[in-house]
Amino acid sequence: MVSMIDVAALQSSSVHMPMHRDSALAVEAVSHAYGKRRALDEVSFTVAPGHFTVLLGLNGAGKSTLFSLITRLYATQSGAISLFGFNIAHDPGEALRRLGVVFQARTLDLDLSVAQNLAYHAALHGLSPHEAKQRAAQVLRQVAMGDRADDKVRDLSGGQMRRVEIARALLHHPRLLLLDEPTVGLDVKARAEILSHVRALVAKDGVAVLWATHLLDEVDPGDDVVILHQGHVLDQGKACEISMRSGIQNIAEVFTRLTGSGGR
Numbered sequence: 001m002v003s004m005i006d007v008a009a010l011q012s013s014s015v016h017m018p019m020h021r022d023s024a025l026a027v028e029a030v031s032h033a034y035g036k037r038r039a040l041d042e043v044s045f046t047v048a049p050g051h052f053t054v055l056l057g058l059n060g061a062g063k064s065t066l067f068s069l070i071t072r073l074y075a076t077q078s079g080a081i082s083l084f085g086f087n088i089a090h091d092p093g094e095a096l097r098r099l100g101v102v103f104q105a106r107t108l109d110l111d112l113s114v115a116q117n118l119a120y121h122a123a124l125h126g127l128s129p130h131e132a133k134q135r136a137a138q139v140l141r142q143v144a145m146g147d148r149a150d151d152k153v154r155d156l157s158g159g160q161m162r163r164v165e166i167a168r169a170l171l172h173h174p175r176l177l178l179l180d181e182p183t184v185g186l187d188v189k190a191r192a193e194i195l196s197h198v199r200a201l202v203a204k205d206g207v208a209v210l211w212a213t214h215l216l217d218e219v220d221p222g223d224d225v226v227i228l229h230q231g232h233v234l235d236q237g238k239a240c241e242i243s244m245r246s247g248i249q250n251i252a253e254v255f256t257r258l259t260g261s262g263g264r
C-alpha cells in the first residue's frame with residue numbers, strides 16, 4: 001500500500017519528470033511562420049530511440065525550419081518539442097546535450113586539419129584535450145576517416161567532409177543525430193557510404209537518427225518515415241506500412257501521389 005508520504009513524494013517528483021520519456025524526439029503541434037508565410041502548420045511526430053527516421057519532403061516542405069526549431073536556432077512560436085523527455089524551452093541544457101546535428105550548409109574550417117576541427121568542437125563541449133583526442137580518433141574510425149586526421153579539410157572530397165561533419169556531431173555522445181539533406185551534391189558512391197555509416201550508428205550504437213531528405217531512394221521499407229509537404233505532415237509510419245495502407249507498391253509512388261511530384 002502506498003502511504004500518504006509516498007504519494008506526496010511521488011507527486012512532487014513527477015513535477016520534474018520529463019514528458020515523452022519514450023521518444024528520442026517528440027514534436028507536438030509545432031507551427032512556425034516567417035511574417036505572413038506559414039512554414040510549418042501543427043506538425044506532430046515522434047522519433048523512437050535507436051530508430052532511423054526519414055523526414056521526407058520536397059524543397060520548401062519546412063525541413064530546415066523544423067531543424068532550426070529543434071536546435072533552438074529559432075524560438076518555438078507554438079507547440080512543443082522535447083528530446084528524450086526534456087522540453088527544449090524549459091530544459092534546454094539537458095535536451096541539447098543529447099543532440100548532434102549535421103546542418104545542410106558546410107561548416108568545417110577548410111584551412112584547419114580534420115583533427116583541429118574536431119578538437120575545437122570538443123573544447124566547446126567541455127572535453128579535456130586528452131578526452132578530445134581519444135574521442136576524435138573513435139568517431140573518425142566510425143565514419144572510416146581514421147587515417148585522415150592530419151589532412152587539411154580543404155584536401156578532402158565532399159563526401160569525406162560530410163563524414164568528418166558526422167564524426168564531429170558524434171563527439172559528445174549524442175543519443176539523437178539530426179542530418180539535414182546530408183547527401184546533397186554528392187555522387188552515388190559517396191551518398192551510399194554516408195547512408196551506410198549512419199545506418200551502422202543506429203544498428204550498432206543505438207543512436208536515433210532523423211534524416212531529412214527529398215531523395216526517395218534513401219528510404220528503406222523498414223524505416224520510419226514522416227512525409228512533410230508545404231508545412232503539413234501528410235502521413236507517417238513505417239515506409240512499408242504507409243505504402244500497404246495506400247494500396248500502392250512503394251513509398252516513392254505514395255510520396256509522388258501525395259505531393260503531386262517525384263523525388264528521385
Ligand SMILES: Nc1ncnc2c1ncn2[C@@H]1O[C@H](COP(=O)(O)OP(=O)(O)OP(=O)(O)O)[C@@H](O)[C@H]1O
Nearest residue numbers: 034037039057058059060061062063064065066181
Ligand atoms: N528565413 C526565412 N525567411 C522567410 N521565409 C523562409 C525563411 N526560411 C524558410 N522560409 C520559407 O519557409 C518555407 C520552408 O522552408 P524550409 O527551408 O524550411 O524548407 P526545406 O524543406 O528545408 O527546403 P530546402 O530543402 O529547399 O531547404 C519555404 O516556403 C521557405 O521559402
